[in-house]
Amino acid sequence: MVQLRTVLFASLSASVVLAAPLHKRIDQITSDGPAAWATACTTNGGGSKCGDIKQQAAATLLAAGKNCDQQDAADAMVDLSKTLKNNTDMIRLAQLFVQQPRNAPEKLQVPYCQKAPKNKELNGLFHCQFSGSDFTKFSGDQTGNLPLGVKAVNPPGSCPAKKDGPVPDGVQLNTLVTDPGVGSAGEPTVDPAAAAAPADNAAVAAPVAGAKPFTLQNGKDAQALNKKFATLTADTACTTGDDGCINGQFAQCVGGKFAVTGCAGGTKCFALPLVNKAGTSITCSTDADATSRIANTGATGGITGA
Structure with missing residues (x-):
């Protein structure tokens, strides 16, 4: 009887071990992503629109988000910022948000948006990757493996705001840097020795x-x-x-x-x-x-x- 109980206990223990969850993706507290922007928005009189955009923006950082959802949310942030006397701090935080890494399914790199942003302040900006990502592979249908107009991302996982490499897993970019990495004209200041220059993505050229x-x-x-x-x-x-x-x-x-x-x-x-x-x-x-x-x-x- 003792031997039978021992075997049964061992079998149950093995079942528990086999059922242990596998960490197959890199997550973050997505509501933290747009939180700083929403605080600045509220301070500057944005009212209930601040919370609405924050909620929508947070959802874009989930693994289920589409490739351009995050950029669309950042465009909405900039749109509202412009109605509040072109608040520069809100625009800066929107520029950082669009570069925040998204949750990484299967720990693969998350593909980049393949359309130009609505606002020139977001030109040339793209999200960093989390440092625990597999930098040899991308999730999705493989149509967004490079940012729009960029020939290479070097070092892998970097972005204009963080040129030295990816963001630590689960960390918010805006806690690591304050400069979004863009010039006064809204063009990225990427080191040409580290990455190919992004395209000038203004939606319509000057008349x-x-x-x-x-x-x-x-x-x-x-x-x-x-x-x-x-x-x-x-x-x-x-x-x-x-x-x-x-x-x-x-x-x-x-x-x-x-x-x-x-x-x-x-x-x-x-x-x-x-x-x-x-x-x-x-x-x-x-x-x-x-x-x-x-x-x-x-x-x-x-x-x-x-």
Whole structure:
């Protein structure tokens, strides 16, 4: 009888061990994410709207959130901030919120949003990852493995506000940094040695009537690049580090040969004019947006100037 009881106890103990929960994702207290913004909002007279946006924003940090839900919530934060005398602290906290890591299912990296934000204050910003993530894999359908317009995230898991690497598991970014990593024009100040420059993602370029001295030239330079890209193939000789577009896909020269990466969501690769400074960017966009952004510089002849 003693032996039988011993065997039975051992079996039950084994069952308990096997039933122990497996830690398959990285969680956080999601309500903490937008809490600082909501406090600033209430202080500045936002009323009940502050709590409503806080609740919606917190839900976007859950693993079930869609790729652009967090950015949409940050846009709502900035929208309300602008009605409250363009409160700079609220906008800063919204810029930090959009970079807060989301809950990571299966401890995989969480994919990035593939559309431009509504507000220019969020241009070029994307979420960090939690440090316990598997930096070789992403969750989801693999269409958001790079932030919009960014060629590489280096070091993995970093973001403009925290350029040195990912956020410790479960920690709120706004407790680690106060600077969201953007310039006065709303463009990210990413170290070019650490990551490729994000695209200038203004929704609509400045009209010609208010053009800056470099605006037209930016348009012409983008057209020249697009015309050049139209002649490239995967077999075209190149110099390591060169970037371009091949058949609508982003191309990067590695070891003297182009490696191509497809754009997400029905977009194509284009050279586009920057808006707030001289230069161009190579990014994924729609035909209509690319045509509009080049035309708004005053350059004629469409995407290639033909």
